[in-house]
Amino acid sequence: xxxxxxxxxxxxxxxxxxxxxxxxxxxxxxxxxxxxxxxxxxxxxxxxxxxxxxxxxxxxxxxxxxxxxxxxxxxxxxxxxxxxxxxxxxxxxxxxxxxxxxxxxxxxx
Amino acid sequence: xxxxxxxxxxxxxxxxxxxxxxxxxxxxxxxxxxxxxxxxxxxxxxxxxxxxxxxxxxxxxxxxxxxxxxxxxxxxxxxxxxxxxxxxxxxxxxxxxxxxxxxxxxxxxxxxxxxxxxxxxxx
Numbered sequence: 001x002x003x004x005x006x007x008x009x010x011x012x013x014x015x016x017x018x019x020x021x022x023x024x025x026x027x028x029x030x031x032x033x034x035x036x037x038x039x040x041x042x043x044x045x046x047x048x049x050x051x052x053x054x055x056x057x058x059x060x061x062x063x064x065x066x067x068x069x070x071x072x073x074x075x076x077x078x079x080x081x082x083x084x085x086x087x088x089x090x091x092x093x094x095x096x097x098x099x100x101x102x103x104x105x106x107x108x109x
Numbered sequence: 110x111x112x113x114x115x116x117x118x119x120x121x122x123x124x125x126x127x128x129x130x131x132x133x134x135x136x137x138x139x140x141x142x143x144x145x146x147x148x149x150x151x152x153x154x155x156x157x158x159x160x161x162x163x164x165x166x167x168x169x170x171x172x173x174x175x176x177x178x179x180x181x182x183x184x185x186x187x188x189x190x191x192x193x194x195x196x197x198x199x200x201x202x203x204x205x206x207x208x209x210x211x212x213x214x215x216x217x218x219x220x221x222x223x224x225x226x227x228x229x230x231x232x
Contacts, residue, residue, distance in 0.1 A: 001171060032210070034218035043225050044154065049208050049218035056220075087154060091217050096167040098144075098156040 002026050002092050004101035012109040019075040021104045023088035028068045032091040035073045039084045083108050111136035113204050113223035123232050127191040131204030138162055138185045142207035142216050145189045147200040194230045201225040
């Protein structure tokens with residue numbers, strides 16, 4: 001099973017700052033990676049799929065990059081509503097499976 | 110705008126069968142992959158499996174074969190059965206639609222999601 005490792009576990013930043021979240025895969029997953037934002041008591045919200053495509057309605061301050069085993073989610077200028085937990089998720093072809101990273105908590109400094 | 114809503118019992122006894130249903134509104138269930146994903150309280154996300162509108166299924170190979178998915182296109186619903194349930198099945202269960210990938214056949218992400226339903230397994 002492919003394991004996704006997210007870092008850091010917690011990131012403390014102020015509104016207006018740039019956030020950089022990392023996700024590393026235990027083996028190459030091409031560009032088969034998605035990013036989600038989850039707030040307490042809510043379902044995850046898809047931000048990015050195929051490593052770099054923004055989902056419908058997602059603000060341009062969110063961007064994804066990377067391929068193979070190393071991926072980055074960048075939030076260019078943090079808005080107050082961006083403080084949440086972020087998960088990466090990969091898809092593997094055989095056997096068909098989807099796994100999530102353990103999450104990065106983005107908190108207000 | 111497609112919306113998903115999970116329904117089922119909030120409490121189930123260990124060794125019994127858990128049945129959950131996801132109702133899709135605002136769009137057709139046809140043409141997409143539909144998944145169940147769960148999240149134990151205070152923990153991360155775990156994909157359980159998916160079902161295509163044709164009825165073909167895939168399950169998380171790390172889970173034992175206690176999970177069964179089905180689909181009813183006439184009702185725009187799909188379902189999950191867990192038999193028998195164990196304490197470790199206590200979690201919020203989400204249903205979600207697969208997002209067609211632009212680079213590979215099939216899906217890479219999930220959107221939209223239902224709001225989730227908490228299932229507690231009691232002994």
